[in-house]
Amino acid sequence: MLLPYFPFEERYSFTMGTFPLKETDPLVEVDEHYVAEITEKRRLLAEDHGYYFDALPETLLAQWEVLDKVLRSLTAFYPQHFQLKIEGDHWHWHNRLLDEQLSFVFEDNSSLPFSPLDWVGRQVQEDLLLMAKDEAVSLKAGQLCFPNDWDLGEKFGKSFLDIHTHIPKVLGSMMLTAQKLMERIIAHRPVWRLNWNFKIHNALDMSSKYFVASRKELAEVGPTLTPDTIGERLYLRIERQTLTRLPRSGYILFGIHTYQNTLANEAKDLDRARRMYQVLASAPREVIQYKAIPYFEEALINYLKQNLIET
Numbered sequence: 485m486l487l488p489y490f491p492f493e494e495r496y497s498f499t500m501g502t503f504p505l506k507e508t509d510p511l512v513e514v515d516e517h518y519v520a521e522i523t524e525k526r527r528l529l530a531e532d533h534g535y536y537f538d539a540l541p542e543t544l545l546a547q548w549e550v551l552d553k554v555l556r557s558l559t560a561f562y563p564q565h566f567q568l569k570i571e572g573d574h575w576h577w578h579n580r581l582l583d584e585q586l587s588f589v590f591e592d593n594s595s596l597p598f599s600p601l602d603w604v605g606r607q608v609q610e611d612l613l614l615m616a617k618d619e620a621v622s623l624k625a626g627q628l629c630f631p632n633d634w635d636l637g638e639k640f641g642k643s644f645l646d647i648h649t650h651i652p653k654v655l656g657s658m659m660l661t662a663q664k665l666m667e668r669i670i671a672h673r674p675v676w677r678l679n680w681n682f683k684i685h686n687a688l689d690m691s692s693k694y695f696v697a698s699r700k701e702l703a704e705v706g707p708t709l710t711p712d713t714i715g716e717r718l719y720l721r722i723e724r725q726t727l728t729r730l731p732r733s734g735y736i737l738f739g740i741h742t743y744q745n746t747l748a749n750e751a752k753d754l755d756r757a758r759r760m761y762q763v764l765a766s767a768p769r770e771v772i773q774y775k776a777i778p779y780f781e782e783a784l785i786n787y788l789k790q791n792l793i794e795t
């Protein structure tokens with residue numbers, strides 16, 4: 485099986501890579517991992533709620549807007565799995581995949597078991613974050629269970645640009661363009677983009693609390709990988725990210741759906757192997773270092789080259 489999206493083009497690009505999210509594109513996606521990922525999400529939230537969820541009280545209206553958009557998108561794109569009946573303020577939700585039903589009063593917080601963002605986040609595989617309308621576009625709420633090397637605590641309250649201070653300097657002007665996009669994105673014109681990384685684990689929760697241990701393991705395991713072993717040992721982790729302006733509150737919903745696959749499964753596709761090779765070969769050194777690729781770079785490049793020659 486191939487990943488549903490593939491972020492590698494002909495060569496490394498310095499552009500944001502955003503596209504309009506069309507009406508025919510779902511805001512949130514459901515795949516065969518749905519039940520397992522929702523179960524994992526709920527386990528993490530039960531174990532350490534404050535680590536995986538946080539929200540300022542001023543975000544409540546935006547949270548209800550997220551609930552509204554997400555439930556409508558689920559029922560529109562996956563009517564076989566989800567039903568929503570709306571009778572005035574009384575909403576009835578039926579999630580057949582989880583065999584769960586809930587009746588609640590729209591915008592009545594006491595009618596939900598959790599705050600709206602926290603509840604609706606437990607219905608989808610996506611992480612959901614809310615960025616305020618303020619000039620800095622700062623992070624004000626989020627349910628973040630499957631992050632790639634970050635967590636809510638370290639970014640909470642920070643502006644869009646401060647959130648991105650660690651990223652490579654060569655991407656500075658791209659981030660300024662992205663900041664402008666964040667200020668200008670208008671309601672009913674959502675956008676989406678893809679991000680990619682290579683990981684030696686397929687755990688979805690790569691929160692910062694695991695960073696030191698996982699970097700140590702990468703430093704040990706990465707250099708032992710060879711073109712013969714790396715295909716099955718390395719995962720391509722991609723994020724489908726959506727940005728949606730919420731019409732009433734003006735907040736921006738940032739949704740992240742993480743997908744992963746072994747390098748071997750992706751590289752079996754000749755075109756994908758070629759594009760990975762070309763993007764890696766043309767990416768700035770800083771980006772390769774930021775993404776922690778040097779630990780296994782030689783094996784990865786040789787593996788891709790070998791795949792291209794043998795096919």
Ligand code: HEM
Pocket residue numbers: 500502613615623634639647648649650651652655658662665677679680681738775
């Ligand atoms: C058009 C919008 C956006 C663009 C173009 C963008 C771009 C990027 C890029 C290029 C990276 C470097 C990571 C990599 O390539 O693997 C990055 C990392 C990151 N992005 Fe974004 N991003 C966008 C929106 C957002 C939003 C709305 C958030 C909100 C929380 C966010 C949070 C992060 C975080 C936490 C990191 C990791 C930063 C670190 O290393 O400390 N991004 N982003």
